[in-house]
Amino acid sequence: MSIKLLRITTTAALCLALAGLGTLAQAGMGFTELAGQADDGPVTVYYPTAGAGQRVQRGPFAPQLDLQGPPVRGNGRLVVISHGSGGSPWTYTDLARSLIDDGFVVALPRHRGDNYTDPSSPGPDSWKQRPAEVSRAIDAVARDPRFAPLLALDKVGMYGMSAGGHTALTLAGGRWSPARLASHCEAHIAEDFHTCVGLSTRLTGGMLDGVKKSVALAVIRQKFSDATWQVHTDPRIRAVVAGVPLAADFDMDSLAAPAVPLGLVTAQRDKWLIPRFHSDRVLQACKSCELVADLPTGGHGALLSPPPPADVLSPLAQDLILDPPGFDRSLLPAVDRKITAFMRKHLLP
Numbered sequence: 001m002s003i004k005l006l007r008i009t010t011t012a013a014l015c016l017a018l019a020g021l022g023t024l025a026q027a028g029m030g031f032t033e034l035a036g037q038a039d040d041g042p043v044t045v046y047y048p049t050a051g052a053g054q055r056v057q058r059g060p061f062a063p064q065l066d067l068q069g070p071p072v073r074g075n076g077r078l079v080v081i082s083h084g085s086g087g088s089p090w091t092y093t094d095l096a097r098s099l100i101d102d103g104f105v106v107a108l109p110r111h112r113g114d115n116y117t118d119p120s121s122p123g124p125d126s127w128k129q130r131p132a133e134v135s136r137a138i139d140a141v142a143r144d145p146r147f148a149p150l151l152a153l154d155k156v157g158m159y160g161m162s163a164g165g166h167t168a169l170t171l172a173g174g175r176w177s178p179a180r181l182a183s184h185c186e187a188h189i190a191e192d193f194h195t196c197v198g199l200s201t202r203l204t205g206g207m208l209d210g211v212k213k214s215v216a217l218a219v220i221r222q223k224f225s226d227a228t229w230q231v232h233t234d235p236r237i238r239a240v241v242a243g244v245p246l247a248a249d250f251d252m253d254s255l256a257a258p259a260v261p262l263g264l265v266t267a268q269r270d271k272w273l274i275p276r277f278h279s280d281r282v283l284q285a286c287k288s289c290e291l292v293a294d295l296p297t298g299g300h301g302a303l304l305s306p307p308p309p310a311d312v313l314s315p316l317a318q319d320l321i322l323d324p325p326g327f328d329r330s331l332l333p334a335v336d337r338k339i340t341a342f343m344r345k346h347l348l349p
Contacts (some may be wrong), residue, residue, distance in 0.1 A: 027049060027072060027074075027101070028048075028066040028069060029046055029047075029053060029063070029064065029065055029093075029096065029097055030046065030048065030051070030053075031044070031053075031056075031067050031069075032067075032068055032146075033045070034107075034141065034144055035140070036110070036136065036140060037136045040110075040112060040133055040137075041109065041110030041111070041115065041117075041118075043110070043137045043140045043141070044107070044108040045108075046089075046093070046100060046105070046106040046108075047074070048071065048073075048103060048105070049072055052064075052066065053067070058090050060308070060309045061090035061091075061093070071147060074100070074102075074103030075103030075348060076103075076150065076152045077103070077105070077151065077152070077156070077157065077347045077348065078105045078106075078107060078138065078141060078151050078156050078157070079099050079106050079107075079156070079157035079159060079343055080107050080108070080156060080158045081095070081106060081108045081160065082108075082109070082134055082159070082165075082168060083108060083110075083161070083163075083164050084161050084162030084163050084165075085119075085162060085198070086116055087111075087114075087116060088115065088116040089108045089110075090306070091306060092108060092161075092304075093305075093306065094305035094306060094333070094336055095303075096108075098336035098340045099336075099343065102343075102344055104157070104340075105141070105147060105150070105151060107141050109134060109137035111163075111164075112129065113126055114126035114130075114163065122163070124178040124224055124249075126163065127170075127176070130166075130170075131234070134234070138156055141153075153236050155236070155238040155239075155346075156347075157240070157241075157347050158239070159241045159242075159243065159343075160240075160243065160245070161245075162243070162244055162273065162300065163246055164243075165243050165246060165247070168241065169242050169247055169282065170230070170231065170232055171237050171240055172255070172259060172260055173254060173255070173260070174250045174251070175229040175230060175231045176249040176250045177227050177230060177249065177251075178224035178225070178226045178230075179227035180227075180249040180250070181195075181224050182221060182225065184248040185217060186217065186220075190209075191274065192273075194272045194320060195248055195277065196216055197212075199320070201316075202316055237260060238261075238347060239263075239342065239345075239346035240260055240261070240263070241262075241263040241343075242262065242264050242265070243264075243265040244265065244270055244278070244279060246273050246278060247277075250282075253285070255286050256285050257286075258286060258288065260346075261288075261342075262286060262290070263290040263291070263342045264279055264282060264291055264292060265292050265293045265295075265335065266291065266293075266294045266295065267298035267303070268294065268295065268296045268297070268298065270298070270300040271299060271300060272320040292338050292339055293334075297324065297326050298323070299320075299321070299322070299324045300321055301320075301322055302329075302332070303335070304321070305332050307321075307323070308321070
């Protein structure tokens with residue numbers, strides 16, 4: 001082949017590739033729910049589709065979706081998102097949109113006992129079962145005749161936020177135990193109170209704070225004495241991003257050299273999972289980990305996009321989840337693109 005012909009052929013191929021990317025970037029966001037296995041909740045799937053869709057009301061959220069629209073071929077890769085405690089699929093639609101624009105299919109399992117319809121068992125009981133629920137969500141997508149022909153599931157990405165970040169660290173090769181959570185709370189009950197008690201109460205600086213800490217520790221000692229290491233591996237998962245993860249109960253040595261590429265997204269004004277006890281510790285232990293994005297003025301709920309409206313949250317949840325004064329949400333599309341770029345880098349040929 002002559003050099004001139006080679007140049008023409010290369011240019012034509014590049015133009016075709018760019019044209020294909022442009023078409024995909026304008027694709028609609030399809031939506032469907034797959035039945036979970038056994039006692040699992042449904043698996044929400046977002047995916048590239050040809051239809052533009054319409055605004056669909058889901059509680060206080062109104063995403064632009066093409067309900068049950070036929071999938072179109074993207075880049076052949078799946079990313080699973082693990083929601084935070086009490087979470088739903090709707091606060092991850094902006095990230096899903098970014099991933100879909102890049103050709104990914106996105107699946108979100110509804111974690112049993114720790115979701116917006118059933119918040120009955122958050123904490124270690126949920127954390128033990130969440131990684132297996134992620135694996136079964138991959139299985140559910142693999143069985144669906146609409147998606148199976150479009151995906152190669154030997155390289156799956158995984159993103160998790162908050163309690164979902166805990167799931168992400170487990171699937172990256174980390175090990176943890178309820179007893180380590182109890183030890184952490186014994187040592188840091190005042191400084192990291194909401195890791196230990198969630199949204200049940202708060203410290204106010206008043207005379208009842210001592211009672212609150214004593215009662216919390218008594219319950220924690222009774223419920224979280226199991227020192228068995230909790231692990232879960234899935235060889236299909238080949239890239240992981242953990243956003244503002246709960247990490248204080250992990251053996252940091254197990255995260256020093258993760259089994260797969262591991263990225264973190266941090267928020268320095270997180271009042272629920274104080275960074276020095278959680279994300280900062282992971283970054284200190286893991287020299288190969290990538291800081292995908294840091295939000296110096298972001299709070300715990302910065303990565304929820306769109307965010308939950310204030311009127312569906314308790315006053316304490318508003319304080320811990322909603323944005324602190326001065327946080328600029330216009331930064332978030334760039335964060336979503338960085339997470340998407342991390343997945344592209346590690347999952348695509």
